[in-house]
Amino acid sequence: MTSLVARLVIRVAGLFVPWGRRGEWRGEWHGELAALEYEHARGTTGLPDLLTYALGVVPHAPWMRTEGWTMDSMLQDLRFSTRVLLRSPGFTLVAAVTLALGIGANASIFSLVNGLMFRSPAGIHEPDRLVQIARSYESAPRWDNFSWPAMELIRDESRMLSGVAGYSGRSFVIGRGTETRQVPGQFVTGDYFAVLGVHPVVGRLVQPADDVNPGEHSVVVLSHSL
């Protein structure tokens, strides 16, 4: 079975070898494989595994194709391809439009997903050093926040984090009388903005001094969009 797989690997990899040298290339590899099978049958020790050995074709086959490539030969290929494509302009046009649509759609989806899911929010200093700590559960795909004492414990005991800040998401109602609306917001600890490295455009942000005695005074930070 291993022999069959090894021969199949050689056959498939051989497709990457230039046509004129493919027969010779396969001949050498089959010869090597036969020798290895013979030695294995004799029980010779210290030999590589048959399949591992055959996997050597993976770097060897592309090497055979790129060996001896020069700028001249590549330009020659380019001129030949251009002539072939110009000979059937209808096919070339359909192929180019198909490729353009495919690449365009993929690039748009990637930009959207990248912007929404992978990019950190703007304005955060050194976002690659920022981590979110939460509780996860083996039983269910769920994330939970920590309690206030647990957050304090992490902040006081952590030796590898330069700062720890906590937040809790809430909905707030703003406006008066019937002119009210709900907006999303957060309760945050005094060092929240310092940990994020965010600077205010106007006024000041919540500071550690605001976070000493609960309920002593209220501070609010408004986002630009609000």
Place this chain on the structure above:
Amino acid sequence: MPRSLGITSLQILGAIRDHSPYGLEVVTRTGLASGTVYPTLGRLKRSGLIKARWEDQRAAEREGRPRRRYYELTAEGQRSLAEGASRVATLAADLSSAAVGGAG
């Protein structure tokens, strides 16, 4: 001036020097991966340091197996191997004395 050969090329030239092996023998003698040995053999052949010859078809048929491709050093290959071996020996001596000096 020709480019200095690396350790892998020297190992392979060394394995070919004493007798004319085929690829599998080079792999087992050097302990290198087959994916490293065959492209290196190709490069050495293109540089004219080794040459390859196919085994006689009838000899292989007599043993009931595909024919093998044997490699041997050219005169240029023997010179390059001697130069490379001398360079590696000098380097090894330098490193050894540096290690002794550093240990004290």
